[in-house]
Amino acid sequence: MDSLDLEKSDPNQTFEGKVLDNSYDGEGKVPVDAMVEVDVEPQTGIRGWLRKIFTVVELRGIERVMPEDRQPKGVMNNLLMWWSVNCVLTTVPIGTLGPAVFGMGLRDTILSIIGFTILGCFTTAFCATLGPKLGLRQMVISRFSFGWWGAVVLSFLNIITQIGFSIIAVILGGQTLVYVCGSKLPLTVAIIIVSVVTLLICFFGYDLVHKWERYAWILIACIMCVLYGTGHEYFSWTPSTSSGSTLAGSVLSFGGVVFGSVIGWAPIAADYNVMLPEDTSSWKVFWLTFFGLFIPLVFVETLGALYGSALINNAAWNDIYNNPEAGLGSVLGASLSSLGGFGKFLVFLLALSVVSNNVPNTYSAALSIQTLGKPFQRIPRFLWTIFVAVVYTVAGVAGKSNFSDILNNFLSILSYWTTPFVVVLALEHFVFRRRTGYNVDDYGDRTKLPWGLAAGTAGIIGVVGAVIGMNQTWYVGPVGKLTGPYGGDLGFEMALVLTSISYLALRTWELNHVGR
Structure with missing residues (x-):
């Protein structure tokens, strides 16, 4: 491919009336066909407006971020970004499943949340450390173990994963907006509103995503504290409805949901660290x-979990929870109703908090689409974000009446492919690349990447193991049946x-016989 030698420090240089999109090949050059046609002369009207937009839109896709293009600071964003992403309305229903679906008492539910969250955090934190080291997005990094075509399969799975997270977010956010606005706002319209707000942030790229997530958590954390107070009189510390092997099965199944909610971030964790310097401490990032x-x-x-227990003691809240047009968001709204109009305002902010959760899903799904192959990479990332938003909006409208089923089944199944993915990346990094490291310039050359036979086969074996150990309403594996009369999820x-x-x-075997 013909290319132009350019100064890499300027991401928006011009050449013969074209603005370059800071997409670098392995030699630090910008491919000619990666240029965006934009008139560099001052314009007025629609053309001038469009030009202003494209000067702030991130045009970089999955290309490696060169060391000299990194930002000198920003490691604290790891803490603040993930805090904002998870301190949201979307996280609340996960804990509710313990008492409301699995019949677990508060003590068992909370202990399960702590234990399985720790396991999931280890996986995602490890993946995050690879971003500064390599300057590559997470799905591109997977090419160094799964090979080119294996990474294509993983990218497809990750697209489904991030869209699934987004469906959960827009439905719950929409349900909560309906509570605030009443019958004047149909749930379908509310879902579209949440999707559009998400898209506006993702459209402009990496910098705006980080700026939003840096501060979004503060107000929502305060609202969560208020919810602890307004609902306390209905919280029930009753024990689990089962014991022994039956309870063990419930803990495993609920734990699979909790673990899946955390490890679901692992396939995108490095995406948000690629601008950090190469010498950034891995332990600090971790x-x-x-x-x-x-x-x-x-x-x-x-x-x-506390509100899940409250459903047992409050029949009115339980009726709201089981109403597909209302759901948990409306239960939280009912809890804040004692605060009058101010309570409704807090519910409105809580509804919009799902945007913080949905932004990385949308942004990274677009990057995963580009990882499917060079034809997909030629289409700018910001256009793929529009496509992703349309898909999960339509799916959210279609599945708005089955929120609890979508949440439970999706998060459980999620860990069935993400676990083999993280295991392979970790073993490749700590065992097989410990001495040789990564030749990062090979990320776009399939002839220099591993074949991916070992990783692909191991991944398939892992998925088979997950099927053997799974415990879902539609299928229970032979190992999943072993824990209690109702089974337990060991997927x-x-x-x-x-x-x-x-x-x-x-x-x-692959390294000894294939050599790469």
Whole structure:
């Protein structure tokens, strides 16, 4: 491909009346066909307005961020961003499932939330450390273990994952807006409003995403504290309705949901660290990401567990919860109703908090689409964000009456592929790349990347293990049946063990016989 040698420090240079989109190839050059046609002369009217928009829209896609283009600071964003992403309305229903769906008491629910959240935080925090080291997006990094075509499959799965998260967010946010506005606002319109606000932030890219997430958590955390106070008289510390092996099965199944909600961020964690310098401390990135996830998740899911217990003591709230046009958002609204108009204003802000959760889903789904191949990469990221938003908006409108089922099944199944994904990346990084490291210039050359046979086979074995251990309403695996009369979900545990054993053996064979 013909290319132009340019100073990489200026991401928006011009050449012969064209603005370049800071997309670098492996040699630090900008491909000629990566240029965006924009008249560089001052314009007025529509053309001038469009030009102003495109000067602030991030045009960089999955291309590597070169070391000299990194920002000298910003590591604290790991803590604040993940705090904002998870201190949102969308996190509350996860904790509610413990008492409301699995019949668990508050003590067992909260202990499960803490334990399985810790496990999930380790996986996502590890993935986050790879961003500064390599300057590559998470799905592109997977090419160094799964190979080119394996990364294509993973990118497709990640697109589905992020869209699934987005569907949950827009439905819950829409339901809560309906509570605020009443019958004047149809749920379908409310879902569209949430999607549009999300799109506006994602459209402009990396910098605006970080700026939004840096501050969004503050007000929402205060509202969560108010919810702890307004609902306390209905919180019930009753024990679990089961014991022994039956309770163990419920803990495993609920734990799979909690774990899935955390590890679901692992396939995109590095996307938000690529602008950090290469010499950024990996331990600092790890622990800031870890606590940026752990603190808000436990804080908000515990609130959800308390409101899940309150449904037992408050028949009116239980009726609201089971109404598909209302749901948990309206229950929280009923709890804040004692504050009058101010309470409704807090519910409105709570509804819009799902945007913070939905922004990384939309942004990273667009990047995953570009990772599907070079034809997809030629289409700018910001156009793919529009496509993603349209897809999850339509799906959210279609699935608005089945929120609890979508939440429970989606988050449980999510860990069935993300667990093998993280295990392979971790073993590749700590075992097989410990001495050789990564030749980052190879990320776009499929002939220099691993074949991906070992990773792909180990991943499939891990997924088979997950199926054997799963416990869903539509299928219970033979291992999943072993815990109690109703079974327990051991899907991600089985996937972790089988993927680890198989990848260590298969990757050793692959390196000895294939050499890459």
